[in-house]
Amino acid sequence: MIDFELEPQIVKLLSVYHATAENLMRPISRRYDEHEHEEPWEFWNAIWSASRNRSAQGVEPPPASARNLFTCLTTEELCWGDAGLFLSIPNPGLGGAAVAAAGTPEQRARFLSRFRDGKPKWAAMAITEPGCGSDSAAISTTARREGDHWVINGTKIFCTAGLMSAEKSEGFVVVWASVDRNAGRAGIKPFVVEHNTPGMTVVRVENKLGIRASDTAMLSFEDCRVPLDHLLGSPEVTPEGGFKDVMATFDATRPIVAAMAIGVGRAALDFVREFFQRNNVPVRYGISTRRQTAIERDFIEMETQLKAARLLTWRAAWMLDAGLRNSLEASMAKAKAGRVVTLITQKAVELLGPLGYSRKELVEKWMRDAKINDIFEGTQQINLLIIARRILGYSSKELN
Template sequence: MNLDIPKKFSGLVSQAHQVAERYYRPISRKYDKAEHSYPRELDLLAGLLDGMNASSPEAVGATSASKRSVDSQDHANQNGGNMAALLGIMELCWGDVGLLLAMPRQGLGNAAIAAVANPQQLERFKGVWAAMAITEPGCGSDSAAIRTTATKLGDEYVLNGEKIFVTSGERADAVVVWATLDKALGRAAIKSFVVKKGTPGMTVTRLEKKLGIKASDTASISFNDCRVPASNMLGRPEVDVEKGFAGVMETFDNTRPLVAGMAIGVAKASLDRTRQLLGKSCPLDYSAPLLSVSHAEARLYELEANWQAARLLTLKAAWMADNRIANSKEASIAKAKAGRMANEVTLTCVELVGALGYGEDELLEKWARDSKILDIFEGTQQIQLLIIARRLLGKTSSELK
């Protein structure tokens, strides 16, 4: 594995960093204080991104996170859509995680469509801003415990149930809803459906007030006899008991590295700013042994090493997805490591700079609040460790709970 960033992505990384610095940072505090207010400034940026996707054969952003990015006849080392999406997200979250999550047509629902939709669906849902609805009041990290039902009725499916913590649930054009076709068949019967905004029977019931990522709306949505065209089911309609839950879970193999990338971006922002603030009174000497420098300096070096480890693990998971190498374990490793790392880094950076880190004059306290969700959503720290253990020990979910 070559640890250098591919040269073909250098322009993407540079542009994403400029957006983060000149576009996200100046409005970051504004929308942190104005929770539930839609950042209108993002419309122009989203339009520019749409234009790039329309003029380029390779998609940019969440829609590029697909295992189809590799030509099946080409077995050479590939750096494709998953790597591009990850590198862009790392830079944008250096600017603001909440604003990235609020970006039109760049949600996790878009990544889910890119990961599992067939060619006809990819064309039909092109340009649609899609949120992702998995979590339920009685179902958190155990996605297999979903109780929202999808009943076949002619050429439609009828959805009934409730979803909570849906990122961009109110603003998005559509929601990718996970539902079960038959509870008796367990995990194998869980499928995902694209439900367009305004569909009768779909109602946004509540907007959450949150600790962080306040620029992004988080909604609760109910489905009461909500009719969806059968063609809106993502992936195959057949229930494959042999394959079980694996088909739907493939979505996470693509999206978990992206969430890890968010954690890497916000942690890098905290490290960069802390390094600047400490450097004013404490010159940093990377050549000195840890035992011979101040505690603050030594702690900063440890955090930077921890950050680098998470970054490399995440790059590996994205690279494996681009090369169609099974990466379920590596995606969970990256998500678990990066989420925990971001929490530790951002909170410790607040401590290291003292009163400066706790006040609103600096964004350090905001980054600490924003980082907490990155260890929770898209699978909590605990569920990631459980998945990793199952993969390492060769155990099924029923054998190791």
Template structure:
């Protein structure tokens, strides 16, 4: 039997996260949308102690013991908890969630491939992740930033752009290549503490949405970090199969973070739909689920379609997270839910603005902000197009070299 009910522990996390979103995030959402490039909001600093709940890591003990199992052999652990919490918090404000100290994307990389020592040393820091370069966007294998071992230190050289929390983060997880001629197999990730010699913050971007969340460009000029700051092995595989496996280990980070990004779209779209239903209700437009879609008004039909799209994206996202918790390969499902939710979030928020007319377009309500914020969710952590390409490769069994 398929059970779609959340277990009690996740329901409690859901309620707690919604309280934070409603009591802290939503009331200051507009205020910080107008403050770009400011310091970490004071209202968020007390929430740093809740970062484990926001990443879902407060379920780690239950995950290890199987205490959160809803059925024999089925575990609801850290990934699923992160989705549940993330959706609720992003109902409040996506940019503010990304600005809470300790909730950086680099933390997910450390949890995915870091050693126990690295998790202990860096896991509680606010860690950003730097992948994108001027010449390497969705194609992570095209990374040109280099890392060379010099004695007991790695020396990094290159440039990174669009790094979320690159200014505020305590450390940056930087993707670099050990040998450009070896392709994907030589791509590794390195933990670079903020202020490391040779790392420079070159600019902070002006953006359409998520304005309070800083997006930085960084340069590395003979930047030196300790030898032990590499995530995973420093060895470069010597066979094609081993190279694919090695790069797959680096890419494993995305199997956890893409469903988390999809959850952002879920919370954002749900928030927009709730406000839209409220505004339309004041004008006498009420959803009547006893009527069929084709016996409803045009506006009611739009609401039904958006609700169905949101629910489909939610189920796909929950499945991808559940698979990760249960040790099942979920790369395809992670890309599927990210593609579906990213497009859904953009479509729903823009349609809500349209349906609400001048109230949707003005700053009287948050609908126009939700629409601006939604666009980047369809882009970062792998664009809509790259997600569909990944899914296609899985479905027809072709490699990245065979299907580009």
């Protein structure tokens, strides 16, 4: 039965995440925006031990039947705190998502168990290259077999948490490379490269418009050797293999990125709402739009757009939890959330005038942070392309 009400027990849990966002993230938000590449170890240690304690105490709830939805909910809360810091949190991240989606049960256990204890660790995913972004099938990084190793060569960019995963913790990087360049996307396979593996170097860490607390690395692989069983899943090149796993990862991560966007958008909206309340600017809902002020119409529009994005996101996550195929809905959520939150945060700056533009408040930061959500994990346009193919029944050959 259609229901949009969160259970009290979930609401209670979310309040814990909200407290983290409010007490651990907001106070340092501006600092790590202004000091890009500084490492917020105090925050990392605190959040690492807090979440280890939660799992040790068995507090971590999500029943498997609501795991993806719950992840979206907590993501929204934490990104309400700070999206850059959220991305910097030590966890399996996208690297872990790739292992979970493409790895065998044995590989999952082998690569992911490290996140249970010890020091903070990260895992990253390296897919984008200088010469290809959305067109992941054009990946030119190669993996060639030599005896009992794969030898990886190539350059990867825009690798979130790449520095922390590759060099500064006992983490790993999942690198997508081609085992057979003639096979196109079928030949692309994911490889786990452990931290500090010889041949893997962090070339540089990017300076960005927003989400500055999160490191975005360029990695190079020069004759980087990894054991054979670091290839996730099957080494066989089959038409439906390989790239399918990338897509399966996206089905799960796109709703999360949408939820990130929504958290940032909600931060901006909450700020504007409280500002209006303090300054006695009314927002009247029930009345005719023809009697509302421009500000009322803008604000209500922003709120409704955010809710629309949230409902699309919850649906995509709920479908995944229900075991339903959600590629279309995941792309819808991502496309909608990325766009509306970009617009909402831009409008928030406008509504607040010089206060919005000033670095004294965080609204201008949220506008910069928001924009990434319309770009990474598939740009707006790539998601529209996926949606269009689905609703038209076209293959990627027919509509490109």
